[in-house]
Amino acid sequence: MTCHDCFEAYSCALDGELEPELQASLNDHLESCSDCRHLQTRMLALSGELKSQPFPTVDEASARKLALHALQESATVSWGWLRRLLRFPYETTLPRTLLRLTAGGGLLLLVLSALWEQHLWPLYNGAEAIAKGSAGSGWVPVSAISGGWLGTASLTLLIVGLWTAGLPAFLADLWSGTRLSKADLTGLGLSVVLLAPLVATPLLVPLQLGLYLFCCCLWTAAVAFLIFLLLAVKTQRALPRLAVDFCLLILGLGLIEMGARAALSIQGPELLNTALQRLAGSLSTSDLIAVGLFFGSGALLLNVGAWSAIRSYRSQGGKLAAALLLVAGVGAFTVGHSRVQAALWTTQARVAESELSRRAYLLGSSADNPWILSSVSYPGLTTDRQPETESNQIQRAHLASALLSWDIELQLEVLNQWGQSARGVAWGLAAYVESLGRRQGDSLEVRTESTRKAVASLLQKLQFRRLNDVLLASGGASVSGTLVGYEGRSVRLLPLGSTGSLDEALHQLTLDFEWARKFSAPVLPETPLTAPKIYSAQVDSDGGFRFSHIPAGHYALAVLLDAPRPLTLNSTIPGPLQVKEGQPLDLGTIRLTSGEEGHSLELSATRWRGKGVSFSQNSEIATARIDSGGHLRGFVDTKVFAGGKALVKVRAQGAASAQGVWRARFFSKEGRLIQEWSGELSTDRIHELTVESQSQEGYLQLTFEVGQGPITLREVKVEVLSRG
């Protein structure tokens, strides 16, 4: 043992801290070294001197004064009244307990509200429609999230909660000279880094996934750098360790930079990009900023608050309870969310076909024979009522029926009624309205006057955040006409595509029913409710209808009628229409006539067309007089001849010299001439022709041509001889 070692060993021995195995070595050295024995003596003496030093003593009165002085100083130093206010909840039991409860509630409410909105977000498909004057009550519109009662209440509670949950103390630690532990800074750093995806959310919408990840990397790098600065300033970390930390920081920043560069090249799935574009299209810039600020600041406060709340508890049990509170908040949200979703989107409605079926008639089915008429079954809908979901079922049935009515105003009205009690439908209504036309800034361009009126009517009742006006689109051409005897009915133009084939229109009408059936299903479809691209109009009280600004192309005109009666044809029915840009198309007067099997066909101008013909009618009988050189032409309905035979009877009257010819032509449903029969037309006798349809459904055209007249037709009757 050296003298130096001996001194340190004796120092330890003096304090009773020497290891027993060194004691022998120490004794040996002391015996042999006089210098060390001298030092030992001096050390012992000075230690006694130090211990016997006189020190000031303080009595109890001085202690009271010192305590009072310290209390005053601690209450008045630095921030004065603000500091006292901040310390109030810490130092008073009742407020502290109440405010801690409030803190828990605030954190919970914020978790619920933020996650609730986040989960409802994907269901959002457009600007919400809410009744005018009702903003702020009932459902909270998206625009009010940051300023509405929910956001204000939760943020207020959160701030109050943080007040009692240790945030001021933590900030004071950061501000004052009190050093922080490495664990504190590590916890803060990790929690803030984990916020990156949330904080960068506002940037996500107008950007691609790659740029979003890039922003996350930048955030992480900034936080890492900040934490390093705090580590250097607010901890007593040794310089060598700090140097190692700096090297690790540089290495970490390098890795983050590599990650950021790699992120820039990521395109992301098409589905996500599409969803982002749709979301971006549904929100204005100010809304994006508001939502981003709300989520960003809320998440930041929540994170730091939750972290400092956990930190403020001394016991492990308290920390665990604070963490469980957050987990419970998420769990409660999950349960609540599923119920909300069920209430919004799930019903048990059953919708069935009604007894009153309707038919959509296509006026004209081929270019060869423009008078032939096709039809598609177009049933209305009704519902099986069940008490627990009666309201929803009725609304569904109304909606399905309205969708099949081609009446835009009725559809919007039904959706509006339903939307007053279901937020999702209100959002759907907004999306539906936008799909009726094309958005131009804050106005909507629509193609028909009826649509414009319907949307304008809706705009008087509801406020759409970004829709203020509705206009008729410019360009195209108008299509007008008169449909006699069917006032109030819906008519529609069906695009035929470049081929002009009516099959496409028939297919579209068939799809309509299937499309409406989706909205009769027990669960609403996830796809947004959008209007089909139809041009519809209503027949006014004078029988007129008009389509405005129809784009150039081929169309078929369809009319929607209820009552299953068959319709027969006349020459006024138009075939496929060709609309040319800037050239108005007037279809004139269109007449639809009804035919009944085995009965006399009414001899009237509404059913027959011709030249040199005059119709007359008394109380008993209607007649048609055909002058010399005149002719009369009309159609007999179709289905009676399907695969069978029929007898056409004609009773004529006139001068003995009168003569003429009558013909019966059978056309297929597609308009192809199948067979023709003819006979002489003379007076005072009944003419009969037996016709057969050769297993086809088709149409019979009757033509009377008078050479020497006049001849008066007193009855035209069709009797079915056999069916196919």
Added chain:
Amino acid sequence: MSLSLAHETKPMSRGLRDGLDQAESLRRLVLRLQDGDRTAFESLVAQTQNSAYRLGYSVSQDHHLCQDAVQDAYISVLKNIRQLRDPRAFTTWFTRIVINRCKRLLRQKRPQSLTEVGEKEGPSTDGLEEKATRRIHLSRALLKLTDTDRTILSLREVQGFSYEEIAQILDIPLGTVKSRVANARRRLIQAYDLP
């Protein structure tokens, strides 16, 4: 606030660590203070102030500086008591605060000159002259030491902390404590024996 001085001849008590009952009492006071009970603070001051003054004086060798340092330390306790996670560690925590306050004030304020020490601590009676002279020499020797040496000698000799407690207070390894205590003693002997 007044500070009465008395010259104690008996060995110093072992301060804040004396007896389990005292430690438990201190822990309860700290918990009450953390829960906002201001009356607990007065009791805490009464229980700890003598020890704090001893430590402050032995580190600073200056009555006024010691008084300021202890006051600052108690204000700091009030401000930061909620940051103390383990109330049983109050003594260690508080000692560290007193030492830091003393060091900060020593840095701001030049220590008293050796002459001032001699004048203030001058002999009062003939019978005590030799003892008083030794104290003056000891104070002068202590003032010749660095703050670090004076601090570690105060913790060991005056406050009676164990090496392990000193390691916790100063946040240094146990081996460093041993060598620093020995070195401080060696330097004190040298300073005391030099003319």
